[in-house]
Amino acid sequence: MPTSRRVLVVGGGGREHALAWKLARDGADVLVAPGNAGTASIAENVAIPADDIPSLVRLAKDRGVDLTVVGPEAPLVAGIVDAFTAADLRIFGPTAQAAQLEGSKIFCKQILHRGDVPTAMFQEFRSVARAREFLEAREDVPVVIKADGLAAGKGVFVCDSREEALAAVATLGSDPQFTKAAAGILIEERLDGMEVSVMAITDGRTIVTLPPLQDHKAAYDGDTGPNTGGMGAYCPTPFVSPDLMAEIEERILVPTVHSLRRSKVPFQGVLYAGLMLTTQGPKVLEYNARFGDPECQALMVRLDSSLLELFDAAADRRLENVAPPRWNEAASVTVVMAAEGYPGPVEKGRPIRGLEAAAAIEDVVVFHAATRQAPEGIVTDGGRVLAVTGTGESLAKAKLRAYSAVKEIRWPGGWCRKDIADKAFDHERRSLLTAGTAVAPQPEAGG
Ligand code: AMP
Ligand code: GLY
Numbered sequence: 001m002p003t004s005r006r007v008l009v010v011g012g013g014g015r016e017h018a019l020a021w022k023l024a025r026d027g028a029d030v031l032v033a034p035g036n037a038g039t040a041s042i043a044e045n046v047a048i049p050a051d052d053i054p055s056l057v058r059l060a061k062d063r064g065v066d067l068t069v070v071g072p073e074a075p076l077v078a079g080i081v082d083a084f085t086a087a088d089l090r091i092f093g094p095t096a097q098a099a100q101l102e103g104s105k106i107f108c109k110q111i112l113h114r115g116d117v118p119t120a121m122f123q124e125f126r127s128v129a130r131a132r133e134f135l136e137a138r139e140d141v142p143v144v145i146k147a148d149g150l151a152a153g154k155g156v157f158v159c160d161s162r163e164e165a166l167a168a169v170a171t172l173g174s175d176p177q178f179t180k181a182a183a184g185i186l187i188e189e190r191l192d193g194m195e196v197s198v199m200a201i202t203d204g205r206t207i208v209t210l211p212p213l214q215d216h217k218a219a220y221d222g223d224t225g226p227n228t229g230g231m232g233a234y235c236p237t238p239f240v241s242p243d244l245m246a247e248i249e250e251r252i253l254v255p256t257v258h259s260l261r262r263s264k265v266p267f268q269g270v271l272y273a274g275l276m277l278t279t280q281g282p283k284v285l286e287y288n289a290r291f292g293d294p295e296c297q298a299l300m301v302r303l304d305s306s307l308l309e310l311f312d313a314a315a316d317r318r319l320e321n322v323a324p325p326r327w328n329e330a331a332s333v334t335v336v337m338a339a340e341g342y343p344g345p346v347e348k349g350r351p352i353r354g355l356e357a358a359a360a361i362e363d364v365v366v367f368h369a370a371t372r373q374a375p376e377g378i379v380t381d382g383g384r385v386l387a388v389t390g391t392g393e394s395l396a397k398a399k400l401r402a403y404s405a406v407k408e409i410r411w412p413g414g415w416c417r418k419d420i421a422d423k424a425f426d427h428e429r430r431s432l433l434t435a436g437t438a439v440a441p442q443p444e445a446g447g
Helices: 014-025 053-062 073-077 080-086 105-114 128-137 162-174 242-262 295-300 307-315 355-359 395-408 422-439
Strands: 006-011 029-034 067-070 122-125 143-147 156-159 185-189 194-202 207-209 218-220 224-227 232-235 269-278 281-288 331-338 364-368 371-374 377-380 384-392
Touching: 006 014, 006 053, 014 029, 014 295, 014 307, 014 364, 014 384, 029 053, 053 080, 067 080, 067 307, 073 080, 105 122, 105 185, 105 242, 105 281, 122 128, 128 162, 128 185, 143 162, 156 162, 162 185, 194 242, 194 295, 194 307, 207 242, 232 295, 232 395, 242 269, 242 281, 295 331, 295 384, 331 395, 355 364, 355 395, 364 395, 384 395, 395 422
Parallel strands: 006 029, 006 067
Antiparallel strands: 122 185, 143 156, 143 185, 194 207, 194 269, 218 224, 232 331, 269 281, 331 384, 364 384, 371 377
16 A cells, blocks of 8 residues: 555635545645644644745645645636646646636636626726726616626625716726726626536546535625625535536536637636526626635535545546546535624634534534634634534534534634525425425326
8 A cells, every 4th residue: 555645735724624624534645835723633734825836836846745736716827737737746726827717707708708608798898987988878777897807706896776886997996906907897797596606626628516505605694795705605505406407517517618628728627607597597607716615615524435536537637537426415504704804804813712612513524714823722813714514414404513513612703694504495495385386276187
């Protein structure tokens, strides 16, 4: 038996803790750069920031890393995969050019257009003045204003009226945080429907679709408040039936992969489709070039077969020959616990109590997101602090477990949404009701 494989996970959030946790269970010897207090307990943290690509290349060489897995988008867009490949190092993730699928919304729209993939209609503008003229000339309808480039989820404005849209365009033009991202501005048709996340692992030709999830992007209960990186997720979501999943593969994921390949930008890594389920079928809101966070946490606890094997096969372009992943029958619910002030500025360094009691609850994993080991114990180190994940034979049990663990954990100002997965329960109740009324008026069952 050879010694265990050495894998490097790049990043330091909840998604990276979940990846490191699963890879360690798959038998890998895991390094995480830079990691957090949670990854330190299952892997070796190396204090290199995720965007210091030259140091990461050196680390992988020096420590004999056999495969590198990249969590966040920034190093992907900055070319970490190109740098590793040039240094003859194996890495799972898209090249800088392919990561433009997330890094440039205009590039994404071009790929979708070439693949005839359903998405919102849009217009592209290279100046604030042009965008403003367009809005002023056209009828007053709900639109979405987007900065072309990466803006940490903040460059999207969902607008009810022309007035709001003009204000959004003005913000993109004047706020220095958008100067780079807003070199291009998109004005999109606003879509209505239920939002879901569908991810697939691809080697550029073959895709392996992962179970569908639902994220909770708004900060507060009932989908109110500002947009965040994601306040919780659950898996699987009942909004994507097996038939709908087949349609999503056939009309969205496969044509996207082909369109990328035809455009000479093969994509290897995680393709994350943010979808709106509209009355005209599923449409792409956005693509990400990586696992979702917190979606990844809710996925990893359900994966029984090897993640390492999937990453290896994708990195070596032989996904076609790999057995489909096995998912356990459990459902999972991930609740993000955030620091006071998130998604705005937060104070760091608050000691967290109750982590052990929470982790001792059966079928609960407490993934760390922004935590740090300090002399006085584990302390908060950013906005999204923990991703508390429960599993159970039903979504209701998974939710109960996740929230009983949340109850054990506390620090001054710590908070979470209380309604993660509730849309699924509402949906179940409505389906039961419709099933009940649909049965009554049918006079015969056809003999
Ligand atoms: P994005 O970063 O492009 O995913 O946008 C962030 C959020 O804005 C999405 O999760 C949606 O809730 C919303 N959004 C984006 N595009 C649209 C659209 N065309 N119609 C309605 N909502 C949208
Ligand atoms: N949870 C949404 C994202 O990772 O972009």
